[in-house]
Amino acid sequence: MTGNASRAVSFIAHQEPLRLFAQAIAGRAISVLPATGLAQGFRLDQGDTRFDGRTLTLPESIDLFDEPLYNFRTYRLAILHQIGFAQGGCFALDPQVLDARLPGLPDAWFDAADPGLPLEQWLAALPRPLLARRVFVLLEGWRTDLLLAGRYPGARADLARSLARALEARPDLQRMSGLARVIELLTRLTLGADRQALGANSASERIDALLSLTDLDRRMAPDVYDTAQVTMDVLQWLARLGLLSCESGEGNGTDDRPDAADAAQAGGTEPAQGDGDDDAPGGPALAHRGDPLADESVAQRRKAGALARSAPPATAAAAPGEDPAAGQRAPALQIETPWREGDAPTETRIDEWDHLAGHYRRGWCRLIETRLHGEAGDLPRRLLTEHRDLALRIRRQFARLRAESVRLQRRLPDGDEIDLDRLIEARVNRRARRAGDDRLYQRRERIRRDVAAAFLLDMSASTDFPVPEQRNGKPPTEPTLDTGPEDEGWVYGFSPASLDLPPPTERRRVIDVARDALGLMSLAMETLGDPFAVYGFSGQGREHVSFHVARDFDDRRSSANWGALAAIRPEGSTRMGAAVRHANNRLARVHARLKVLIIVSDGYPQDLDYGPDRNSDEYGLQDTAMALHEAQRRGIETFCLTVDPAGHDYLKRMCPDQRYAVIDEIDKLPEALTKVYQAITR
Amino acid sequence: MTEAAPWYLPVGDEVALFEAAWTARLPVLLKGPTGCGKTRFVEHMAWRLSHAAGSRSVATEPLVTVACHEDLSATDLVGRYLLVGDDTVWMDGPLTRAVRSGALCYLDEVVEARQDTTVIIHSLTDHRRLLPIDKTGELLAAHPDFLLVISYNPGYQSVLKDLKPSTRQRFVSLEFDYPSPAVEARIIAHESGVSAEVAARLAELGAKVRLLREHGFEEGVSTRLLIYAAQLIVGGIDPRRACRVAIAQAVTDDESVAAAITELIDVLLP
Numbered sequence: 001m002t003g004n005a006s007r008a009v010s011f012i013a014h015q016e017p018l019r020l021f022a023q024a025i026a027g028r029a030i031s032v033l034p035a036t037g038l039a040q041g042f043r044l045d046q047g048d049t050r051f052d053g054r055t056l057t058l059p060e061s062i063d064l065f066d067e068p069l070y071n072f073r074t075y076r077l078a079i080l081h082q083i084g085f086a087q088g089g090c091f092a093l094d095p096q097v098l099d100a101r102l103p104g105l106p107d108a109w110f111d112a113a114d115p116g117l118p119l120e121q122w123l124a125a126l127p128r129p130l131l132a133r134r135v136f137v138l139l140e141g142w143r144t145d146l147l148l149a150g151r152y153p154g155a156r157a158d159l160a161r162s163l164a165r166a167l168e169a170r171p172d173l174q175r176m177s178g179l180a181r182v183i184e185l186l187t188r189l190t191l192g193a194d195r196q197a198l199g200a201n202s203a204s205e206r207i208d209a210l211l212s213l214t215d216l217d218r219r220m221a222p223d224v225y226d227t228a229q230v231t232m233d234v235l236q237w238l239a240r241l242g243l244l245s246c247e248s249g250e251g252n253g254t255d256d257r258p259d260a261a262d263a264a265q266a267g268g269t270e271p272a273q274g275d276g277d278d279d280a281p282g283g284p285a286l287a288h289r290g291d292p293l294a295d296e297s298v299a300q301r302r303k304a305g306a307l308a309r310s311a312p313p314a315t316a317a318a319a320p321g322e323d324p325a326a327g328q329r330a331p332a333l334q335i336e337t338p339w340r341e342g343d344a345p346t347e348t349r350i351d352e353w354d355h356l357a358g359h360y361r362r363g364w365c366r367l368i369e370t371r372l373h374g375e376a377g378d379l380p381r382r383l384l385t386e387h388r389d390l391a392l393r394i395r396r397q398f399a400r401l402r403a404e405s406v407r408l409q410r411r412l413p414d415g416d417e418i419d420l421d422r423l424i425e426a427r428v429n430r431r432a433r434r435a436g437d438d439r440l441y442q443r444r445e446r447i448r449r450d451v452a453a454a455f456l457l458d459m460s461a462s463t464d465f466p467v468p469e470q471r472n473g474k475p476p477t478e479p480t481l482d483t484g485p486e487d488e489g490w491v492y493g494f495s496p497a498s499l500d501l502p503p504p505t506e507r508r509r510v511i512d513v514a515r516d517a518l519g520l521m522s523l524a525m526e527t528l529g530d531p532f533a534v535y536g537f538s539g540q541g542r543e544h545v546s547f548h549v550a551r552d553f554d555d556r557r558s559s560a561n562w563g564a565l566a567a568i569r570p571e572g573s574t575r576m577g578a579a580v581r582h583a584n585n586r587l588a589r590v591h592a593r594l595k596v597l598i599i600v601s602d603g604y605p606q607d608l609d610y611g612p613d614r615n616s617d618e619y620g621l622q623d624t625a626m627a628l629h630e631a632q633r634r635g636i637e638t639f640c641l642t643v644d645p646a647g648h649d650y651l652k653r654m655c656p657d658q659r660y661a662v663i664d665e666i667d668k669l670p671e672a673l674t675k676v677y678q679a680i681t682r
Numbered sequence: 683m684t685e686a687a688p689w690y691l692p693v694g695d696e697v698a699l700f701e702a703a704w705t706a707r708l709p710v711l712l713k714g715p716t717g718c719g720k721t722r723f724v725e726h727m728a729w730r731l732s733h734a735a736g737s738r739s740v741a742t743e744p745l746v747t748v749a750c751h752e753d754l755s756a757t758d759l760v761g762r763y764l765l766v767g768d769d770t771v772w773m774d775g776p777l778t779r780a781v782r783s784g785a786l787c788y789l790d791e792v793v794e795a796r797q798d799t800t801v802i803i804h805s806l807t808d809h810r811r812l813l814p815i816d817k818t819g820e821l822l823a824a825h826p827d828f829l830l831v832i833s834y835n836p837g838y839q840s841v842l843k844d845l846k847p848s849t850r851q852r853f854v855s856l857e858f859d860y861p862s863p864a865v866e867a868r869i870i871a872h873e874s875g876v877s878a879e880v881a882a883r884l885a886e887l888g889a890k891v892r893l894l895r896e897h898g899f900e901e902g903v904s905t906r907l908l909i910y911a912a913q914l915i916v917g918g919i920d921p922r923r924a925c926r927v928a929i930a931q932a933v934t935d936d937e938s939v940a941a942a943i944t945e946l947i948d949v950l951l952p
Contacts, residue, residue, distance in 0.1 A: 014941075016938040017938045020894055023894065024890040024894055024942065024946055025946075076945055076949065080949065153883075153951070154947075154950060155948075414762065416757050440765065443755070
């Protein structure tokens with residue numbers, strides 16, 4: 001569309017509110033897409049607006065009017081019309097009712113075994129099927145507009161404006177003759193042109209007869225069968241005038257000029273001539289009416305109805321045009337999932353949010369959950385050697401959290417008990433004729449911790465990278481704490497004084513630091529007593545999202561937990577959305593007043609097929625943001641911790657407000673993790 | 683005490699069910715979203731039952747309502763000693779007053795209250811119908827006409843709080859939901875005085891907004907809010923403006939959802 005770009009309104013800018021509006025009007029979830037988002041083969045010249053029952057397609061932009069507000073309201077009008085057209089019943093035509101209301105239809109026009117919709121079969125049974133189709137679409141669009149005006153009074157002005165603009169753009173009627181002229185008159189009638197003016201323009205009393213036939217605007221609550229009846233009446237009228245059987249150059253019964261070609265394009269000024277072939281489908285390309293019976297729409301509707309009755313596929317097939325082998329390329333890293341007999345992996349289909357389409361891709365990802373097993377080795381000893389002071393400090397902090405379980409609240413205006421101290425004070429003040437405080441009561445309040453936490457670790461291949469060297473080559477020092485008897489015997493009999501292992505010489509990786517952080521967190525959680533779980537995730541494409549369980553909520557404290565932590569290793573990519581959703585589902589099954597999901601990552605969500613554009617991270621970000629939003633709606637508090645220095649750039653868009661932190665120095669991760677947990681759950 | 687019955691338009695058989703429960707002195711639990719008429723229903727039934735033949739209640743008020751909150755304890759319901767001048771005086775709480783006088787006691791949003799209220803509810807809602815008052819040493823037998831009614835909003839509270847099965851199974855449950863548009867239109871018209879046509883538009887708006895309820899507001903728009911909008915309209919506020927402030931801005935802070943609701947308001951109202 002041409003015009004001043006500043007007045008044009010783009011669909012993308014208003015996609016979400018328009019989608020929600022469409023959902024409310026339709027009464028169910030539907031997708032709303034811009035026209036350019038469709039598959040190859042879509043005919044833009046037939047109008048960018050169509051609805052197949054599940055997906056509503058709208059023009060990429062509209063600039064029909066000088067006022068941007070009017071252009072936006074045309075989108076709104078298009079939604080009302082498209083959904084109204086679908087709700088009007090033409091796609092649910094009952095053959096028996098049609099037979100009863102339209103006597104004289106050809107015998108056996110409807111074949112129940114035919115996959116075609118009854119509407120398609122009925123139109124195909126009529127003389128000049130495509131002409132019949134055009135007439136029906138015109139009239140049904142008109143009826144939909146009439147109903148729309150009655151049902152949505154606030155949209156009447158927008159409808160009138162849109163129709164008036166469409167009328168202005170109609171071709172010159174005086175240059176038309178024959179069938180083309182008749183169709184044009186009918187078109188103008190459905191666009192709200194005055195009947196008397198139309199009749200005067202035609203200079204033919206037969207046109208008056210046509211106009212009197214098309215009386216949908218004068219019927220009380222016309223239905224789709226009324227439209228079908230008027231369609232038949234118009235076709236019969238055309239037949240009586242000899243226009244229905246007119247071929248090229250054979251005359252048309254009223255005028256000498258041959259039948260006109262299709263005048264579908266609004267604004268066209270070409271003489272309405274042609275070879276009499278008016279069988280091109282489509283009608284007046286109104287932005288809000290579109291072409292509701294476009295082949296693609298009907299085919300999709302038919303397919304949608306059929307698909308609704310079948311079960312979802314167990315595995316995704318390659319999309320048309322895709323190389324079936326594309327999804328089976330060898331992964332960059334071999335994924336090892338150590339599991340034992342009796343801990344067989346389980347598969348789950350997980351939804352994915354497609355922000356481009358504005359809807360979920362149901363069951364899009366195949367998530368494989370496995371239980372981690374390994375040998376603890378020197379992991380616990382090494383933790384308490386390298387992080388001795390931190391470990392002790394965390395233990396004491398968390399022990400204090402646990403102790404704060406009963407609190408005496410004093411100086412209350414009412415309570416369970418009288419605060420004797422305050423009572424005496426009040427009596428003394430009264431004797432001394434001083435103003436007193438009437439808060440004389442107290443209450444013992446039991447504060448019961450009822451928290452459950454899940455820690456979700458990014459195990460992608462990037463965590464295999466080494467930790468940056470320290471500035472002066474020395475590891476950071478931690479403040480030294482005095483250890484006391486209460487610190488003895490912690491962690492399965494290990495005491496800090498007994499540890500004398502040499503410092504590690506290997507280059508530490510991101511995954512090692514993250515593992516240590518989770519190990520320390522586990523110790524802290526066992527001190528506190530909050531039930532918790534430790535999960536890891538990675539993956540290779542949507543058909544192989546890996547979800548590893550190192551510790552689950554109902555696991556008892558044991559050395560096997562250390563073995564599972566030790567088994568964490570880098571692999572695959574970061575399909576975070578699916579992992580977050582699965583963690584949400586697991587947390588939702590736990591009974592706790594406060595549920596917390598803490599994600600530890602080293603980069604943004606990405607995977608080999610995470611969105612249509614491999615060079616863009618937006619799809620993965622939006623999917624993960626939606627998964628975190630879902631967590632919030634389910635009452636789960638989330639927090640993202642990242643060691644990616646660029647984390648601010650995307651986490652502020654991905655995470656809820658103030659629910660993320662970027663760790664500047666990776667060695668600070670263990671302490672940061674425990675601090676975050678204390679802050680969220682206090 | 684109100685002279686006339688509080689107006690209530692039945693949606694189903696809830697009136698007959700409640701009367702039957704009362705006849706058998708079975709405690710009642712009302713389940714449903716906020717603003718769908720639970721409290722009005724209880725008010726209506728309390729009036730109705732107090733004027734029924736054979737009522738022995740000596741209550742000056744047939745209904746005692748307690749809006750429960752997370753600081754509400756058993757003491758608040760049962761009673762406490764207060765300092766009055768130089769004396770320490772026992773003061774019955776609202777539940778005790780209802781139990782003594784034979785009133786209907788309505789604990790609204792009972793799961794919000796503290797856990798110690800459960801003990802009191804249990805003893806009153808089984809065959810014993812007793813209220814133990816520990817601080818006075820009294821074991822109060824409920825008046826024959828006493829009935830306990832509680833309300834509970836499962837959609838709002840399911841994540842943080844829930845009724846224990848041992849509590850739930852002491853009550854007959856009546857489920858409430860927002861009425862159909864036709865019924866809701868009558869309610870809106872009656873409560874606000876707005877015309878039937880405007881009431882119908884508001885009811886249709888409510889039905890459509892509720893279709894968006896999974897987008898951040900779990901309960902959709904309540905009948906109460908629709909009545910507020912109608913009252914603003916009756917007071918001279920432009921209908922669309924009234925709906926924006928009473929509905930769109932009240933149910934959500936999400937910009938996209940609020941924008942969609944605003945568009946619905948614009949098309950549905952003239």
